[in-house]
Amino acid sequence: MKFRLDEDQQQLQATIGKILAADRIQPRVRAVIDGKKAWDEETWQELVEFGLTAIIVPEENDGMGLSLIELAICAEELGRSTAAVPFLGHVLATIAIVEGGSEEQKARLLPGLASGEVLGSIALTEGNDTWAPADWRMAPEGTTISGRKRNVPNGDIAQLVVVGIEGGRLGVVEMAKPGVSCETFECLDLTRPICSIDFDKAEVELLQNGPAAATRVWDAALALLSADAYGGAWKITEMARDYVQVREAFGAKLAEFQAIKHQLANVVVEVEPTRGLYWFAAYTYARMPEKASHAVSLAKAQTTEVYDICARMCTELHGGIGFTWEFDAHVWLKRAMFDTAWGGRPQRLFLRATEFVDW
Amino acid sequence: MKFRLDEDQQQLQATIGKILAADRIQPRVRAVIDGKKAWDEETWQELVEFGLTAIIVPEENDGMGLSLIELAICAEELGRSTAAVPFLGHVLATIAIVEGGSEEQKARLLPGLASGEVLGSIALTEGNDTWAPADWRMAPEGTTISGRKRNVPNGDIAQLVVVGIEGGRLGVVEMAKPGVSCETFECLDLTRPICSIDFDKAEVELLQNGPAAATRVWDAALALLSADAYGGAWKITEMARDYVQVREAFGAKLAEFQAIKHQLANVVVEVEPTRGLYWFAAYTYARMPEKASHAVSLAKAQTTEVYDICARMCTELHGGIGFTWEFDAHVWLKRAMFDTAWGGRPQRLFLRATEFVDW
Amino acid sequence: MDLSYSEENEEFRAKLQEFLKENWPLPESIGDLKQREEEFRRRATEAGYMMRSIPKEYGGSEQPLDFLKGEIIREEIKKHGAPTEVVHIGTGRVVPVLLQHGTPEQKAYWIPPTVRREFMWCQGYSEPNAGSDLASLKTRAELVGDKWIINGQKIWSSGAHKYPFMVALIRTEPEDVAPRHKGISYFLLDLRQPGVEIRPIKQISGEPEFNEVFFTNAEAPIDAVVGGRGNGWNVSRMLLRYERAAFSGINWADHLIQRCVRTAKGTMRNGKPAIEDPAVRADIARLQARAMAMRYSAYRDMSMEAVGEPSGDYMMLQKLYLTEMLLKLDDITRDLLADDLMMMNPGIDTDGLKGNAKWVDASLQSLKIRIAGGSSNIQRNIIGERVLGLPRDGVGVNARSNREASK
């Protein structure tokens, strides 16, 4: 048993970490936050060139043939950097086709996604916490679908979207085709804007391998969001740690006040163990699929809840400045809130986990 | 509107407080805790002589004709002192007869309870959280009852016990009569030992005014336990406050460590507002009965939960000494645990409170 | 104990109801809605229902402090749907300070237009390096001739971008005055002058509310100081006892709980409204217990104060207690919101409409409450020291002065 990153994985993390270094990414995130850009195309291009979009694609479909473990490591770094890139929707669309497509579908659809030429996204929930495949009500009529899907990440810039369909099936829709329209909103997390997509007799191509693939897609989402949460939580903890060692009040550094020190210690005690948890979630997905739904549900619920508490405490530790738009703490805070909500709120997922135990 | 204690009530509280002064009561509690005495008969006699048992009894039945407000004030002082006296069972039996008895029953039964000549107790639950009158399953056969009642406070020394009967009725049983036996246990809270009572065709006298009185008795119990919880919580908070100002570690008083100061501040923030809550609970019982069940349920759930958290934190603040039998902190801690459990656990009572709202 | 309204109170209520019936709504001949609202407030003040703690000569209705009547007025106006008294820093903070510490000239000059809301106020207390630790503030005013010349910077001034007047704490005495807070004075400033620059600060919700205010040789007349030079610390810390202060937080809590219930009714879970879920019900009941504890603790304090009894420490705890309650409320509403948490205005999407629009914003604002007006840690220090009598902090300037004192 070796529960560590091997040399290739360490190398991968280091390289992604360099692309996503704070001094490179933060100004770009800021441009998006301040509405100067819709999203961070520059960083996305760098990540695509590096091969991020090819990681999870089988070698025979022009991918790297790596596993969700490698993808989760990258998700941790993305969470840490808060890069405003369409990672979540794209890789979940890719995974949906990897898991659900016929050989022909994979050969046709995956190379474009792997190379980043085609941008994908994923449309699961129909609102009100209907993330589970069993909750999807959108039914196909012949080769078309009609109705609304919600919370589609970066749906407004995607060219291809994988849609969850009644009975836990998955279908592929090209956004440019007739009968597809996208409504955007004022989003909480501006680094990962979501939209609603309305389908009006839009042409859909069903993936061959339905319900099992749908569960895999949901599970992959939960594992990746766990990784994002861990990465973000550690980063904002570091920011607070640095701040309290510089900022003074009452003639002393904030860090010299025991209450402050203990508040940060309590944060670390919660955050650090969620790394092992997200690793295990990604590991089960890749290597022990029979344990995956249980592990990813617990991991997503726990890591995102911890991220949220951590982000709130660390924002509070910054005092008034933490509550300003100009200061970056709220970018992490809002990503934390997004992470708790997308894919299912914590309480729902803790309950889902119990479907896989013998209680 | 005057939400304060009037001069008589202040006088009452001061007098009871003197009887129950720590330097008088603590050695007696200690004797009970250490098994040298079964209960604190001496203090009970003093309280009886003062008139504690007559407070809630109507004047026409040789009582003082005061309200639950006055009784709750006394309960606060009892909670504060942890006196090992059979107050809870006795006053609830009394209230059952006040609320449920016919004129003849009251005239016959109340004077003995008011004077303390007869010691009463109350038998409601049949185990497993069946405190609500609707949950009682013990059914009379003719003029007898059979079955087991649990968690009867000081049932082993009571002469008369009021029993909750199927359909929310109440009945009086004389403990000395045939067919009544009492099983004692190793109790958590040694100041208020509970026992189970087995009835085997035991003679029972039904009280005239059934279900409404039963609800009143339960409500009174909840209000009185709220008062006990507030009194106990403040006292153990004071003990911890005094301790951290004396005890030193690392060359400084514990109180000089900000973490300690904040832990105590957090305790006070929770404890202090529960006084208004228990006052309101007792007030509604006495003056706004239509609001009582709602208020007493919320008050009992909240004050006892706070007492428990407070007692744990204050015990912890005492370090190792807090975990020893010789030190008194555990007496409050265990009363706090008793207070959360007797009459219904907090979660159950929060839910009960919602029966009386329009949600 | 008596929570019932006295006969006098019931008469008061009856008269108020009559007043409301006669005076709201007002005929359209009086003007547009805003004008009618102002006319109503003018009449309510004249009748003794608004501006109750302000003397008649300054435009108030000069009524004795009576928190119960305050509650009756709030209840009845709300029930009737009439315009409520506008609470703002001017009447809430500046006027009470002036009434207690101002010269007759200061009162006459500042209070009437403030009561009429012609003078609107922002607050200039915090500075970039003096947040919780106000005693270390650095903005200075120097008396040159008969004018104060002010230089420095204030931050977190709510509304400075729209209100022309600022109540500010400014250092007027040398910095080495000990203790440090002795050199601070309480100023009333007119911001409409060249020496003042205002830069709005956007909040994390995206809305502007705060401002930075820069003073570069800004001017103020010699009588801009209230309560005497170097006495600003005491003046600003004056306990505010006006009828609405104690209950605004409590009424707000009750209001939020009601809104939470409505959201739970409108949220479907497994085909049933979430309000039918026992866990949700019990969670909301927990909030209700806290709101009830707050209300009756405040009633107790007020009742005891009214007869001169020492009323305990509840009012010192209320802010932290309320903050904790809002955190728990946030947990509940976010679980109810589910997906909708990801949109700033979920109400816009008709599919998602369930009265949620404000919860996301509330979730962000709940953070501000923990920071603003003295952080929770400062509150805990105060409670530890004043309520429990524990020693002052062993770290920083307080520790230093303690150590020096004990030498």
Added chain:
Amino acid sequence: MDLSYSEENEEFRAKLQEFLKENWPLPESIGDLKQREEEFRRRATEAGYMMRSIPKEYGGSEQPLDFLKGEIIREEIKKHGAPTEVVHIGTGRVVPVLLQHGTPEQKAYWIPPTVRREFMWCQGYSEPNAGSDLASLKTRAELVGDKWIINGQKIWSSGAHKYPFMVALIRTEPEDVAPRHKGISYFLLDLRQPGVEIRPIKQISGEPEFNEVFFTNAEAPIDAVVGGRGNGWNVSRMLLRYERAAFSGINWADHLIQRCVRTAKGTMRNGKPAIEDPAVRADIARLQARAMAMRYSAYRDMSMEAVGEPSGDYMMLQKLYLTEMLLKLDDITRDLLADDLMMMNPGIDTDGLKGNAKWVDASLQSLKIRIAGGSSNIQRNIIGERVLGLPRDGVGVNARSNREASK
């Protein structure tokens, strides 16, 4: 990442299963149950399944550190129902210290009987005025001729009323040695002597476990000190790396969760087992997430350590993380217990029997965990300072030495 067992591990498991089949249960001819258990343990040690970190010459089985094999042994012995290795202070703390710091004579004298559990140990660290702050301990040993003469008092010694040997920290150098902890030595003491008086302390659960131990001119031979005079602080703080340490807390947590599930199955609520209540299920799942986080964080640490990678700070956090988890478990079980919380042994009452007997005691013990072995506040200080690199406390002796250092 690879969590699967290697072929070598699977072979190890197969051999162990065979060993277990052959050696447990043992024939009654060997003696009574206790004797058979001891014989099994002797054979298991000989076969390399117990006392793995102890050299053969001292009665161990001298196996290389392999936490995975440790887990396999635990799993298989449990599955088979055979006697487990007895964990005690002797093999858990004294022997590792001796192996690293002891002289050959000390090792030969102390280790073998400790391994055989003929020498049983209690710990003498805390004193009445030195709890969390061990560096301030006052019990003294003076070297008179070739003997140490010991005077003072120890407290919270678990088991001193039944175990004859104590491992103790005792001051041997002058008190003004700075820093204060430099004057402390690590002693192995025989308590069976006239100069030692032991007074049991009853716990709040009513059970005796702790003791006060008074030394009045008690004696110890000159070689009772391990690791050199004045070096006791370092010796006692040696990081203990033996196979079971990391996982005992985690395995315990898993065990408690399983027991909590059983209690929830046995508890009826509204005519249904409580385990069917979604709120109860989600609550227990929350515990499971924490137990899972602990297990895989520990696996990660161990795996990285095994190849010499810096393994992060998880092991420093585990105690607080576990403590928090036990608090949450306590909340759940107490809600399930309901009325039964009022009895120390609810299992006695057949009506109430639902495997609850130990939860009330567990609820009380959960407090001890927070206090014992360094209070939670001390843990938070350590985490703040060592994990986050924050400055040391500004209060007390550390502050003083910091201030002096910065002069």
